[in-house]
Amino acid sequence: MLKYIGKRMLLFIPTLIIISVVIFFIIQLPPGDYVTSYVAALSAEGETFTAEDIAQLRLQFGLDDPWFVQYFNWVKNIVTRGDFGYSFEYGRSVWSVIMDRLYLTLAVSFVILVFQYGVSLPIGIYCANHQYSVGDYALSFIGFIGTATPNFLLAIIIMYVVYVNTGEVYLGLFSTEMLQNGMRWEYVPEFLGRCLIPLIVIGTSGTCGIIRTVRAQMLDEQARQYTLTARAKGCSEATITYKYCLRAALNPVVSGMAGSLRTIFSGSTVSAIVMNLAIQGPVLLTALKSQDMYLAGTIVLIQAVLVLVGTLLSDIALAWLDPRIRFAERG
């Protein structure tokens, strides 16, 4: 087991290097650079720039170097000093910009992940045990609609419905009072209420996907010979469902966990823009648009690394769950 983990860890390093190269390459792809868009923005407001000014700015930001030199410097600073670069837009270090929102982003993602599995596992099991029942059809139908609706539009629909029914507009996780007065205990219920919409919106597509996986897996497992053996032994249906089928059905669910993290990041990006959530999605969008490349690159890099770590963890969990893998790696 330890050997297996060690082997996976070693593979992690080249992947990390490739991923940072790919991301940096993509981020600097747009023609022009931050100075171009900066000059364009300020020129529109009537400021004038001379060619020297522009050259000076470029030199200052090190934008004249070829992209791989810029990449090398970026990585060098990350590794040696933990410095992820400088955000042109915010005028301070990328890390401090990210830290503003990192905890909330992680908290939101984590809560959604828990919510997804908490909701979809029982529903998936129910659907499999009551295949072709009214409940199964109804839940599957909702699930299909959930996966078919882009979640940022779902956000608007839900906000609209809430607005029509309550006359309130819920934008963001914190109300103005909360921001003014800081968090107090009396705000907690409202805060939780505000969390609900993002939870549903960002969580839905993933949840529906997991329900379908769990349902299909459970049905697969139920058709296996060993359920028959267990039944012939005199086991109760509950034992068969939970001890045998669920245990086996969990494997693909666990291995899909990193994928869920990826859909959460993906879904939250656009939804957060729509719902005005103070997480990293909106920052990423503006950073991309203004070519604030170190900021954009770092955000995408952090998300990708989190997904990779998630993959690693779920692979390890899988190996621990499935004796076949556990032993294959040992022997």
Place this chain on the structure above:
Amino acid sequence: MALFKKKTVTDESYYLASQWSLMWRKLKKHKLARFSLGLLLILYLSALFADFIAPYGLEEFSSLYKNTAPTRVYWTDEDGHLSRPYVYKLQKINDKKTFKVIVSEDTSEKYYISFFVPGIEYKLFGLIPTDMHLYGLVNEQGEVDRSARINIFGADSTGADIFSRILFGGRVSLTIPFVSAAISFFLGILLGGISGYFGGVVDNVIQRIIEVLSAIPSIPLWMALSAAIPPGISVSAMYLYITIILSFIGWTGLARVVRGKFIALRKEDYVMAARLAGVSDFKIIVKHLVPGFLSYLIVDLTLGIPGSILGETSMSYLGLGMKAPATSWGVLLKETEDLVSVAQCPWKMIPLIFVIITVLAFNFLGDGLRDAADPYK
């Protein structure tokens, strides 16, 4: 033998049918998949005939009709008798007391809905010049009057007919996923095949790249890539870029499947038998390996299309994809950006229904295909 439900056809042909006709047979039995296939056909046909079905062209708008609700169609006349369906023109009235501009129906003249009326000129299939449209309005004298408009799904913020725009948008939104799926298909088979067939270092490198690409959350990746599209390019170039961006992720999953299948099938006895019989590598791949999993690939693709549709919608919505005057469902939905516009003009959500229906139809079709492709069902 009352115990048995008799079937007159002895289906000897069942055992002899080819893989594809078997699949087709099973697919026909899958009601939802059949229905979805029909629905998709209708959607694609209406995108193909968009010029003809849509009453208005892509650039036709009327500022009078800005943000107006779906045009009300009357079926009965003033006396309550059933009548040929008609609509009223809109008019602007300046309220002298409140100084507000009110848009209301001008009931002085009726405009009848008529079929096969001349409208804006276009070329059917880009070849046949004509001005015939499926439906339009004629006034009481039976002449075509272009000042009155019928917007069955309402009008957008420029005063263009949303229904017409949905049809034209379908041309983009329905084909981009298809073309990008085709690119993914090609890339997936090629790279997956290389990876699986050659193994070794090549395999390792391709596997790492796939791993990397599938670790980056798709929408941020799409956003980053679309940001790289140079501004001010032509619509068709834009189309090409977006297609390529969307297929950037699609191929990785496919390549993984192909690689897995190659490795698994390489060990199969029938491949060994072919090799022993002196069949060339290329022929083994084309004749024995690929048909062995082609059906799975097609299923995979069908199930992958909804992802690209949603991707295109998201990108256009964020202003990173197609931009007006080009139209796609995502561009149309951009008008629902904020709560206020949805609250005032809920009909602007109608394009969403088309997105949902298309995505669902591809999902159901894919499910049906998957069941049909499974030889053990």
Place this chain on the structure above:
Amino acid sequence: MNNETASKETILEIRDLKVNIKTDEGTLTAVRGVNLTIKKGETLGLVGESGCGKSLTSKAILGINDKKCKAEGEIIFDAENLGRVNLLSLNPRGKEIRSVRGKQISMIFQEPMVAFSPMYTIGNQINEATLLHITRDKKKAREISLDVMKKVGIANAEKRYDQYPHEFSGGMLQRALIAMALVCSPRLLIADEPTTALDVTIQAQILELMKSLQKDFGMSILFITHDLGTVARMCDRVAVMYLGRIVESAPAVEIYKNPQHPYTRGLIGSVHKIGTKAQERLFSSEGTVPLALNLPAGCGFYDRCSRRIDGVCNVYDPQLVDIGQEHQIACFACTGCPYGKGGKEEKANE
């Protein structure tokens, strides 16, 4: 031996069992009125080709057929705790039938490789039955399970107990499966082609093992197979099944010496005996089993039968008729047609 078993009491009696399967094409009746009795301590062989309904019959006894299958008729079992009870009348998910499954009737399946869940150790899975039916004491249960594992010839049982199915060979898994079936000393053991998936040498070992265990435990066995060779070795009586019906039933010796039904004769002819000359051809039945969905009227074997009587066998449905001591057969060609040749308006199959 025949006389001995005849006097013994019946442990299981199947009366007019039908199993219907819902398919996309419609409902097909895969088991069409089977009658069987199994006596205490005897081994009954149920023989037939794949798809003739043997497995469905055996699973119907335990009520573990697929949801799509519906069983009708009566399966009377002499249960320890419930007395004589119709198993089909019990709720298939209820407590009563569960107290019968594993404890009083247990089953060995065809493919030992897939009969165990790969997720749990062999010991865990054997022990489950012990814990369910015998004792709640885990330590005791473990001892009982280990004891049975040793009895079925699993060497190094203590070590094997904590191993996973993928660490076992096919033969060992079948032994473990037998151990699991025997751990509660059932009154009836259903063995559904227990040796099909195994090597020939292992097959012989497993059969010998089952025979000796039957002596030790004193149970009855319903032995299901398509292989007449094993039947000769194992069984006291044999029932031959074709297309959801019993077509011939007789003591094992009788069926070898004096097979009557053309199908049985065919089956016996297809067994390769030592001494067969190379030039002699083995018998092979013509054609395949027809799909039960588009079954023609009359005897199910009509199309493939060498002795068919046109106008009788394709019109009427043969019923089991006594033709000797414990020897029954359903064939017009052998027993003559009660309706007369050519037939009248009264049809047997309505």
